[in-house]
Amino acid sequence: MLHLYIEIHDWRFIMAATIKQQEQAHLDSVVDKIKVAQTKSQERIDQAASDETAIRDNFSNELRLKTDSYGGMMETALSVRQQQQLLGERQHSWQHATNELATLKKMEKTPYFARIDFHEAGEDRSETIYIGLASFSDEPDRFLVYDWRAPISSVYYDGGLGDVTYQTPDGEQTVTVKLKRQFQIEDATIKTVFDTEEAVGDQMLLDALSEQSDTKMKSIVTTIQKEQNQIIRDTKSDLLFVQGAAGSGKTAAVLQRVAYLLYRYRGKLTAGQVVLFSPNQLFNDYIDQVLPELGEQNMVQMTYYQYSGRRVPKLAIETLSQRFSEDYTDAQKRIDSLKGSLDFFDAVTAYANHLEKEDMIFKNINFRGKPFFTKEKIAEIYYSFNENYRLGNRLDGTREQLIKQLNRRISAEMRTKWVEEAVQSLSKEDLDNLFDNQPREFESEDKEFQFLARKIVMKAFTPIRQAVVRNRFLSINAQFVHMLRSMPAIIDLPAFGISREDWKASVARAVDSLKNRHITLSNVSAYLYLYDKITGKHGERDMRYVFIDEIQDYTPFQLAFLKFSFPRARFTLLGDLNQAIFTKENSRTLLSELSTMFDPEKTRVVQLTQSYRSTQQITDFTRHILVNGEAVTAFNRSGALPVVSVSADAESTIARLKQQLDANNAAKETTAIIGKSLADCRALADRLQADGVKVTLIQSENQRLAPGVIIVPSFLAKGLEFDAVIVWEASKKTYFDDGERQLLYTICSRAMHQLTVLATGELSPLFGTVPAEEYVLEG
Numbered sequence: 001m002l003h004l005y006i007e008i009h010d011w012r013f014i015m016a017a018t019i020k021q022q023e024q025a026h027l028d029s030v031v032d033k034i035k036v037a038q039t040k041s042q043e044r045i046d047q048a049a050s051d052e053t054a055i056r057d058n059f060s061n062e063l064r065l066k067t068d069s070y071g072g073m074m075e076t077a078l079s080v081r082q083q084q085q086l087l088g089e090r091q092h093s094w095q096h097a098t099n100e101l102a103t104l105k106k107m108e109k110t111p112y113f114a115r116i117d118f119h120e121a122g123e124d125r126s127e128t129i130y131i132g133l134a135s136f137s138d139e140p141d142r143f144l145v146y147d148w149r150a151p152i153s154s155v156y157y158d159g160g161l162g163d164v165t166y167q168t169p170d171g172e173q174t175v176t177v178k179l180k181r182q183f184q185i186e187d188a189t190i191k192t193v194f195d196t197e198e199a200v201g202d203q204m205l206l207d208a209l210s211e212q213s214d215t216k217m218k219s220i221v222t223t224i225q226k227e228q229n230q231i232i233r234d235t236k237s238d239l240l241f242v243q244g245a246a247g248s249g250k251t252a253a254v255l256q257r258v259a260y261l262l263y264r265y266r267g268k269l270t271a272g273q274v275v276l277f278s279p280n281q282l283f284n285d286y287i288d289q290v291l292p293e294l295g296e297q298n299m300v301q302m303t304y305y306q307y308s309g310r311r312v313p314k315l316a317i318e319t320l321s322q323r324f325s326e327d328y329t330d331a332q333k334r335i336d337s338l339k340g341s342l343d344f345f346d347a348v349t350a351y352a353n354h355l356e357k358e359d360m361i362f363k364n365i366n367f368r369g370k371p372f373f374t375k376e377k378i379a380e381i382y383y384s385f386n387e388n389y390r391l392g393n394r395l396d397g398t399r400e401q402l403i404k405q406l407n408r409r410i411s412a413e414m415r416t417k418w419v420e421e422a423v424q425s426l427s428k429e430d431l432d433n434l435f436d437n438q439p440r441e442f443e444s445e446d447k448e449f450q451f452l453a454r455k456i457v458m459k460a461f462t463p464i465r466q467a468v469v470r471n472r473f474l475s476i477n478a479q480f481v482h483m484l485r486s487m488p489a490i491i492d493l494p495a496f497g498i499s500r501e502d503w504k505a506s507v508a509r510a511v512d513s514l515k516n517r518h519i520t521l522s523n524v525s526a527y528l529y530l531y532d533k534i535t536g537k538h539g540e541r542d543m544r545y546v547f548i549d550e551i552q553d554y555t556p557f558q559l560a561f562l563k564f565s566f567p568r569a570r571f572t573l574l575g576d577l578n579q580a581i582f583t584k585e586n587s588r589t590l591l592s593e594l595s596t597m598f599d600p601e602k603t604r605v606v607q608l609t610q611s612y613r614s615t616q617q618i619t620d621f622t623r624h625i626l627v628n629g630e631a632v633t634a635f636n637r638s639g640a641l642p643v644v645s646v647s648a649d650a651e652s653t654i655a656r657l658k659q660q661l662d663a664n665n666a667a668k669e670t671t672a673i674i675g676k677s678l679a680d681c682r683a684l685a686d687r688l689q690a691d692g693v694k695v696t697l698i699q700s701e702n703q704r705l706a707p708g709v710i711i712v713p714s715f716l717a718k719g720l721e722f723d724a725v726i727v728w729e730a731s732k733k734t735y736f737d738d739g740e741r742q743l744l745y746t747i748c749s750r751a752m753h754q755l756t757v758l759a760t761g762e763l764s765p766l767f768g769t770v771p772a773e774e775y776v777l778e779g
């Protein structure tokens, strides 16, 4: 028996070795062809460059500007145009060849990562294809490598051996998969080959996941999981909602999705028509390599804060850190929660509609210290249009009327005393300026006076004209405050547990902050929405895909506003209801409110429960912090148990922290120390730096992630991951409220391989739900 086993074993070994050799030979031949293609690309680049020089030389030799006759001018114009066209074509082919060469350079090292053999019904023979980051063909229609986003490549991600169905532009297609082979290729050499019967073999995924973390996220193209593939390739839904546990690859999948969409709709969709709303600026920095790695351009990336801030340049919006450290009373919390609701969105809409009839607030437009157009006059014009006029049309109509009236008043103004005086006192220089290049002969002195007076008045009226064109007669601040004051008549406040007094107090606070040019996050969306309604803006119609990450931190109002702002876009929303650190329990109603905003027929909800980020031990530990949480299952990857260390005093906790940092550094694990508030983190950073420990404090979202040990406040850790995480001060003093469970969960779930929880005095009771065998308790 033993003998036979050895023989079989040897035989398998020999087989594997032969397979590897054969595959290496194939790889070599593909790489050779890639090199040939590179040479050709380079030739095209050189050719385009030399053509361009030739066109320019030729043109400057031949071209004589013939401006003496109309025919001559036409000829010159035509030849300039022709030259521009030729240059444009060369530019285009140069760009094309340059992009192609860049892709080929990447492919030369790893042309592909998988192979599938399949049989299509009705065909005589099976087909073999190789799948890589981009497609490569040495002859038209002979693909040596298929792009991972090609329809057929879906088969690789979607199933094991046997019959697998995939979507093509002409409908569904089924093939019988005979072989699935995965490669790890480095520098054009095959390191490993696995044949697998599963969708994407666990071994390959394990290898990918065991790599150390980095300050930059990587693409997951070689190991996309089946459920992730559904998200990436969805083209039918108007709303794709992904509920995914911490570390389940929501962000990773969504970046692949952007790359997929850009490929699928190439020629029709550009990266500028895709926008990703991300939780903070740090996160933008963290993911900005993924699309370039996939050979695509980055989409537009911003935070909601940046989006709204860009639109209200004169107001300072409350920052994440301010919002997080604000201690709200219960009444304030209820008001905030109302302001975040769809009910409030509807109330703002109702208020705006009501402005079609009355209550629009205007400001005088002044001239030389006196009202030129009074607010009453403007209101009269505004409400003179018939009732079919929407707010936007009313405003356009009003502007038009005001400009007309302004023009009519030029002649009258020319007869005023100040104009006469101004004409009298014109210097020679002023005159030269006013006459410009015009002939200075006039029939009479009076005519000359008229000419100069008109010029002077026109110039003096310029600020009025600008004020009209720029809607300076509107008063959005006053209008917003008026709206807040009107709310008790529009919305049934007591039904939301809000008394009139509380509401009044909140309006007074809003007025105060507006006076200081401040606005809270809870007010800014309503402010912008009202502004858009009044000015008749209908959002950015060019935007085709909107992605929103960490959706649980948005209010339904914000989402409704984003939907209004991007009326022609499809939405992909990603979130984890377990990690709602700002909106807390409201996030659960978010899902049901969302369903009312989109057509249910075109809504798809996908749930990802498998967590890939952390080891089994960390995932088990973190999910038990939650009670009644959404499902989370650990990916089978083993590591050390999390350590919970409780010290008697602050000094001992610092000592324990240093000891852990030494251990992590020795193991080459990058560590993030996550504290609750910025103040906590700042104090710790000062202390460690004074002791000569090298750490970087991340204070604001505009900072860059640095290599080495970082200290980061909890609200900035969203979406990021680190080899090792140390939770700073998880004592009862810091985390006592049940409402902080989700925050604690978010912090702990940032860890990939190592989790250490430090506390002074008494440990936070929130860990009480974690079974004792899931961690090591010290102290």
Ligand SMILES: Nc1ncnc2c1ncn2[C@@H]1O[C@H](COP(=O)(O)OP(=O)(O)OP(=O)(O)O)[C@@H](O)[C@H]1O
Binding pocket: 205, 208, 209, 218, 220, 223, 224, 225, 228, 244, 245, 246, 247, 248, 249, 250, 251, 252, 253, 576, 612, 613, 718, 719, 720, 721, 749
């Ligand atoms: N199919 C996959 N192959 C390889 N790695 C994966 C895969 N899916 C996810 N990962 C890895 O798992 C980690 C977590 O993924 P990601 O950050 O996208 O999760 P998330 O759902 O956005 O998490 P969170 O909500 O906690 O921010 C990342 O390191 C990612 O690269």
